[in-house]
Amino acid sequence: DAKTTQPPSMDCAEGRAANLPCNHSTISGNEYVYWYRQIHSQGPQYIIHGLKNNETNEMASLIITEDRKSSTLILPHATLRDTAVYYCIGGGGSQGNLIFGKGTKLSVKP
Amino acid sequence: DSGVTQTPKHLITATGQRVTLRCSPRSGDLSVYWYQQSLDQGLQFLIQYYNGEERAKGNILERFSAQQFPDLHSELNLSSLELGDSALYFCASSVSGTGFTDTQYFGPGTRLTVL
Numbered sequence: 001d002a003k004t005t006q007p008p009s010m011d012c013a014e015g016r017a018a019n020l021p022c023n024h025s026t027i028s029g030n031e032y033v034y035w036y037r038q039i040h041s042q043g044p045q046y047i048i049h050g051l052k053n054n055e056t057n058e059m060a061s062l063i064i065t066e067d068r069k070s071s072t073l074i075l076p077h078a079t080l081r082d083t084a085v086y087y088c089i090g091g092g093g094s095q096g097n098l099i100f101g102k103g104t105k106l107s108v109k110p
Numbered sequence: 111d112s113g114v115t116q117t118p119k120h121l122i123t124a125t126g127q128r129v130t131l132r133c134s135p136r137s138g139d140l141s142v143y144w145y146q147q148s149l150d151q152g153l154q155f156l157i158q159y160y161n162g163e164e165r166a167k168g169n170i171l172e173r174f175s176a177q178q179f180p181d182l183h184s185e186l187n188l189s190s191l192e193l194g195d196s197a198l199y200f201c202a203s204s205v206s207g208t209g210f211t212d213t214q215y216f217g218p219g220t221r222l223t224v225l
Contacts, residue, residue: 041219087153
């Protein structure tokens with residue numbers, strides 16, 4: 001099971017890009033990188049996932065380094081509603097479950 | 111809205127009691143996962159069901175049990191409740207639950223308070 005390291009907190013100005021880093025140096029070749037976020041005590045919300053290539057969807061972009069040891073989640077134009085805890089998950093448990101760390105608390109400020 | 115529903119939203123009960131939490135997966139999803147989120151432990155995987163059968167177990171206490179019914183909804187039963195069982199309980203669902211490529215979608219959770 002890949003373990004991930006994220007900064008505990010980050011600030012971002014509203015309208016600017018938020019770049020959230022994640023280190024997953026122990027990830028294995030077939031393990032995906034998943035990003036979820038949790039706003040207050042709501043259910044975790046799926047954002048994006050990827051294996052090797054960079055990915056983009058309507059919510060965010062995911063940049064994965066060539067050696068796959070780290071990735072960056074990019075919210076291109078952060079809004080106040082993007083204030084949340086962001087979880088980077090490297091692969092899953094041996095049984096396919098998600099292993100959540102402590103995540104990064106992103107605060108978007110006006 | 112993820113399409114996963116959970117009831118009830120809030121539950122307040124006393125120590126020693128038994129409660130049942132219910133989850134309905136997204137339409138078409140066969141796999142259901144249960145997670146517990148407490149202040150000191152973060153999000154912890156409890157158990158997974160796939161098409162009615164138990165597929166994986168995490169840190170689930172013996173006092174807790176779950177099942178998935180033919181219509182694919184799932185129930186998590188918590189018995190002999192203790193103060194430390196107070197937490198948010200989330201259900202997630204996925205299409206197949208066969209590995210790391212299967213995206214899980216979470217419900218809004220049930221907040222359990224044991225007094």
